[in-house]
Structure formats: C-alpha cells, structure tokens
Amino acid sequence: MQTHRLAYLIHIFIFVIFYRSVSEANDNASSNRTTCNGDKPENLDMHCCNGKLYNPEKDTCCKGHRENITEGLSEKVSKCCGLQAYLPLNEICCNFIVQPKPSPMAECCGKEAFDKEEQLCCGSNRKILTKKSSDHRCCIEDQYNIETECCCTNEKVHVHPINSKCCEKNPPNTDSPAPADLRSKLKLHFCGSTSYNPMKRHCCQRKHGHPKVSYPSDASPTLYDPTKNICCEGRLITRKPWMDRCCGDTPYGLAQRGVLCCKNVLFKDREDEEECSESGVPYKPLKETVCVSKRHNSPGGHCCGEDLYHPNKTICCKGHSYNRAIHIRCCGVQAYSILDPLQKCCEGTLYNLTSEEVDGMQCCGSVLLNVTNQDVCCTSEDKSLLYPARKGFQCCGHHYYNPALWSCCAGKLSPVHKTIYPTSHSMKESKLQLVSNLNKTQLCNEIFIGIVESVSRGSTVFSNVLKIKGNHATVEPNVFILETTDQCKFLGLTTGKTYFFNYVDVFTDFNHESVLQLLHFILSKCSY
Structure with a gap:
C-alpha cells in the first residue's frame, strides 16, 4: 500500500515539475519579446541575448551551445563564427577561427584561409601551395599542369607527362551541363x-x-x-x-x-454592410470603429494603437498618443520638441542629452555616436552602421572596407585586382551625410532640395531646385550643378530621386518617412 502511495506521490511531483517547466518556457518565449531577465527595454528595437539587452544596429548575438554578444559590429553586416561575430567583407571563418581575408576570393583550407586565384588547397592534410600557373590543379599534395601533365593516383610518382601511358588510362573529365x-x-x-x-x-x-x-x-x-x-x-x-x-x-x-x-x-455568415478593418477583422463602419482588434461604438473614429484619439488635440506616435503642439514631432513611439537642443532623434530612437554632450553627439542610424570615440559611421541611402575604427579602413556607403582587398568609387566596391578605377581613387571614401547631424545653424543657414537630372564622374545635375534659408524657400531659376574634384566621393545617386544637398555634401535622412515630412521639419525648426 505504501509503495503504491509513494509511486503516486512521485507521479504527482514529476507532473508538477513538468507543468511548471513548460509554463515557464512558454512565459519566457512570449516575454522575451518585451523583457530580458525582467528588464524592459526603452527602445523597442532592443533584443535579448544571453539574458542581456543589446541593439542589433550596433552589436551581434551569436547562438550555439550558449549565446554571446559581440559588441561594435551590427547584425546587418555581420556573420557568426561559432560564438564570435565577424565582418565577412574583410574576414573569413575557417573551422570556427576568424581570419583576415588574404584576397576578396578567399576560401578555407582547413583552419587557414587561402587565395584560390593564386593558391591551391591540396590533399587530405589541406596543404596550401602557390599556383605555378592558372592551368595548375591539385594532384594529391602536389600540383600538375592540366595542359601538359596528368595526375595518376595509383602510381608512386603521381604527376606524369600527358603523353605517358598513365595519362591514357586517366583521360581528363568532361563536364556535362547541369x-x-x-x-x-x-x-x-x-x-x-x-x-x-x-x-x-x-x-x-x-x-x-x-x-x-x-x-x-x-x-x-x-x-x-x-x-x-x-x-x-x-x-x-x-x-x-x-x-x-x-x-x-x-x-x-x-x-x-x-x-x-x-x-x-x-x-462566412457576414452582413452586407461589413468591411475589413486594417487589422483584418470584419466590422460595421457605419456603427463602429475597430482599432487593431478592439471595437469602439463610435463610427468614423481615428485609431492610435487600440484606442481612439483626437487628431486636433493629440499626436499619435506608433500607437502612443501625446498632447499636440506646433513644435512636437514623433521619434519612434515617443514625442519630443524639435526646439529642445537636449533631445536628439536618431532613426526612431530618442536620446536625452546633457548640455555638455550637445556638440559632441551625432546619429549613426538609431545609435548615438560620441564623435570623440574611436568609432566610424558609414552611411548609404538606406542605412547607417557603426564600426570600431581600424587603421587604414574606409567607408563605401554603409560598408567599412579594407583597401588591401577592395577599392571604392561612387559607392561601389570592386576587388582590387579587378578595379577599373585609377589607383588614386582606391583609398577614397564614398558616403552620404545625415541631415540629423546638422546643428540648427548649419541646417537653417542654407540648404537645397532638388531632383537628380543627370550624374557624371565629375558632377551631379539637380533640377526643380528649392533653396531653403531659415523658414523661407525660393525657387532656383536654373539647374544646380554640384561639381567635385573627387570623382568617387558621392554614392551613385539615383536619377529622378529627390535629395537635400549643399555646396559640399549630399544628405540622406532616416527620421522621416517622406521628403515632405523632412521639408516641414526644416521649415518648422528654422521658424523659431
């Protein structure tokens, strides 16, 4: 009797432990989206890795038998080598060891990297040999010329002249089309x-x-x-x-x-007056308003998240409402004053600065960069990424490249051995500037907006140009030709696209969803 009772108690104990573990796992799976070991991120773009919050715009989380954060390398351009992140543009992972690439076409030979255009990786011991010519291939741990020799694996001496008897028994392979x-x-x-x-x-x-x-x-x-x-x-x-x-x-x-x-x-079984809401829920627009999945008995209402809001009185920032004022704008889910120099919006993330930090902080995507730090921000038309500074490296759009491997011109990377550009251009940077990093004086002094009409190596032609000075905009009567002595400086600007620019740089913007929003922001900020 006691044996049966003990077995029954053990069964209940195991069931309770199993239920608790499953419940905790489910709770963690759902809560990891918003919390990380109890920490709730202020920035919705923050993720959880090994129980710590991290920003994938700035760092990388690598997962294996455990999780590890590599700081200073964005997940947008990185790959994982085991638990360590690396930059595949300039590095290669061989047997879980990160090594610098010897060439753009580098591959792994065991634990070492080799240049497959100049070297061979031969034999079961993965021996790296310098190619004697472009016609040489591996023969066990040696190499042979496929035009004048053959490889006989059954002989003591493996490499033989092409007219030998061994070569007659080992004719070259003919590749059939895939x-x-x-x-x-x-x-x-x-x-x-x-x-x-x-x-x-x-x-x-x-x-x-x-x-x-x-x-x-x-x-x-x-x-x-x-x-x-x-x-x-x-x-x-x-x-x-x-x-x-x-x-x-x-x-x-x-x-x-x-x-x-x-x-x-x-x-099915819907009434004729029903329509689909933006969230995919059927509703009756003449009787109600649906915000996400929440129904409100108020037809024709405006939604902010799951709640209704009054556009004349409040501003909606991605589901969060705030009191509306002429100088209030959205920065992600938060509202801020564009007149407050101690608030800086970086691609949807709002930062509160001290008076000492105002002149030394710049945006790099959603990350705040201290210009005195040894970090580099590389910017293209669609993204800005932060990198730890490396000696000799340069920006090419949002990429950070090693000039020993790549050359850059007008935002395009080319392998150094295939470059068609002059050597003097191979070390040049090619990137855009961010409007959000202009202070009020720079922004309101004079800036232009125009449509790219034509692009050449020496200049860019803008048409339909407006000159913005303070809160005034005037129409430029002629096209604006932005000339540069550095033919590779500017990215390949898109014909027909609108850009902001001055006499020196072309700008991009990640804080606003349209050119009109950015133009309104500039005129509003420069009105006070």
Whole structure:
C-alpha cells in the first residue's frame, strides 16, 4: 500500500515539475519579446541575448551551445563564427577561427584561409601551395599542369607527362551541363521535376512562408488544367462558374453572399454592410470603429494603437498618443520638441542629452555616436552602421572596407585586382551625410532640395531646385550643378530621386518617412 502511495506521490511531483517547466518556457518565449531577465527595454528595437539587452544596429548575438554578444559590429553586416561575430567583407571563418581575408576570393583550407586565384588547397592534410600557373590543379599534395601533365593516383610518382601511358588510362573529365543550365537554355517550364506547357496546364504550389494556410506544409507542386480546377495556395479545388478567386487556401467568388476575405482569411455568415478593418477583422463602419482588434461604438473614429484619439488635440506616435503642439514631432513611439537642443532623434530612437554632450553627439542610424570615440559611421541611402575604427579602413556607403582587398568609387566596391578605377581613387571614401547631424545653424543657414537630372564622374545635375534659408524657400531659376574634384566621393545617386544637398555634401535622412515630412521639419525648426 505504501509503495503504491509513494509511486503516486512521485507521479504527482514529476507532473508538477513538468507543468511548471513548460509554463515557464512558454512565459519566457512570449516575454522575451518585451523583457530580458525582467528588464524592459526603452527602445523597442532592443533584443535579448544571453539574458542581456543589446541593439542589433550596433552589436551581434551569436547562438550555439550558449549565446554571446559581440559588441561594435551590427547584425546587418555581420556573420557568426561559432560564438564570435565577424565582418565577412574583410574576414573569413575557417573551422570556427576568424581570419583576415588574404584576397576578396578567399576560401578555407582547413583552419587557414587561402587565395584560390593564386593558391591551391591540396590533399587530405589541406596543404596550401602557390599556383605555378592558372592551368595548375591539385594532384594529391602536389600540383600538375592540366595542359601538359596528368595526375595518376595509383602510381608512386603521381604527376606524369600527358603523353605517358598513365595519362591514357586517366583521360581528363568532361563536364556535362547541369540540369539548371539545361533548363535555362531550353527555356522549359517545370512544376517540381516535371516539365509542362504553360499554354495548356498550370503549376499549383504553395507560396513559401504563407501565414494563412490550413493544409499540410509539405504539399508538393501539382500540374492542373485551369479550365477545370482552381489553385489556392497549393490546394486544388474543382472550379465552379462563380468561383474565380482565392482567400488564402480557400476559393470563393465576389458573387457569393455573406462572405468576406480579410488578409487571406475567409469569414462566412457576414452582413452586407461589413468591411475589413486594417487589422483584418470584419466590422460595421457605419456603427463602429475597430482599432487593431478592439471595437469602439463610435463610427468614423481615428485609431492610435487600440484606442481612439483626437487628431486636433493629440499626436499619435506608433500607437502612443501625446498632447499636440506646433513644435512636437514623433521619434519612434515617443514625442519630443524639435526646439529642445537636449533631445536628439536618431532613426526612431530618442536620446536625452546633457548640455555638455550637445556638440559632441551625432546619429549613426538609431545609435548615438560620441564623435570623440574611436568609432566610424558609414552611411548609404538606406542605412547607417557603426564600426570600431581600424587603421587604414574606409567607408563605401554603409560598408567599412579594407583597401588591401577592395577599392571604392561612387559607392561601389570592386576587388582590387579587378578595379577599373585609377589607383588614386582606391583609398577614397564614398558616403552620404545625415541631415540629423546638422546643428540648427548649419541646417537653417542654407540648404537645397532638388531632383537628380543627370550624374557624371565629375558632377551631379539637380533640377526643380528649392533653396531653403531659415523658414523661407525660393525657387532656383536654373539647374544646380554640384561639381567635385573627387570623382568617387558621392554614392551613385539615383536619377529622378529627390535629395537635400549643399555646396559640399549630399544628405540622406532616416527620421522621416517622406521628403515632405523632412521639408516641414526644416521649415518648422528654422521658424523659431
């Protein structure tokens, strides 16, 4: 009796421990999005790694048997070598050891990196040999010339002249075209591995990563007759005259009554007055307003997150509302005054500065950079990234490159052995400047906005130019030609795109979603 009772108690104890561990795991899985060991990040872009908060714009989290943060190297350009992050543009990971690249085309030979254009990696011992010519290949741990010699692995001496008896037994391999190459040459259409005529049949297959499907994820591609069937996300259904479209993996027709397709989910038994909300929930716009998934009995309302707000009185910053004023703007989820010199917005992250920090802090993407530190900010049209300074390295757009491997001109990286540019340009930087790093005097003194009409190596032509000085803007009667003696300085600016510029630099901006927003910001800030 006692034995049975003891076994029963042990069973309950194991169940409680299992339930608690599962509950904690589920709690952690859901809470890691907003907390990290109980710490709640002020910046929503912060992530959790090994129980610590980190900013992927600035650092990298590598995961293996545990997690480790490599500081000073953004996840946008890094890769992991075991638990250590590295910059693949200039480095290579060989057997979990980070090494500098000997050339842009470097590969691994065991634990060492080698230049595959100048060297060979031969034998089971991974021996690195200097190529005697471009025609030399590996023969065990030696090398031979494929034009004049052959490799005989069964002989004591492996390398023989091409007219020897050994070479007759070991003719050179002839490569047959790969299936993918053959397909492209013949311009065939394939559904899985089966070829078909697209004029008569179609291929039904699931779109990868679709979130709103209910059939098994391993559904294989299937050929079908489009006059008899309809394909909805890899699911074949018999076609009906009134059934002409898909909602996720479910077919339906516009003529059907009582159905509503919202974000690939088909809702049935709906009333005619219902529509889809922005969050994909059916609602009655004449009777209510839906904010995310919360319903409000107030038709025609404006949403800020899950709540209604009054646009005349409040400003909505990504789901958070604040009192509206003429000088108040959004910076991510927070509001701030553009007149306050102690507040600086960097790509959606708001920083509060001290009076001593005002002149020494600049934005680099969403990260705040102290200009006195040994860090470098590299900026392209779409991103700014921070790097720890390295001797001799330069910026090329948002990349930080080693001039021993790469050359840069107009934002384009080229391997040093293939560069078409003059040697004097190979060490030049090519990057844009950030509008957010201009102080009020620089911003309000004089700046231009215009559309790129033409780009050459020596100059850029802007048309439809406005000159902004303070809170006044005047139309420039002629085109503005921005000339430069350094032909490689500016990135490859896009013809037809609008840029801000002055007599020296071209600027980009990550704090505003449109040119109009930035123009409004400049005129507002320079009005006070």
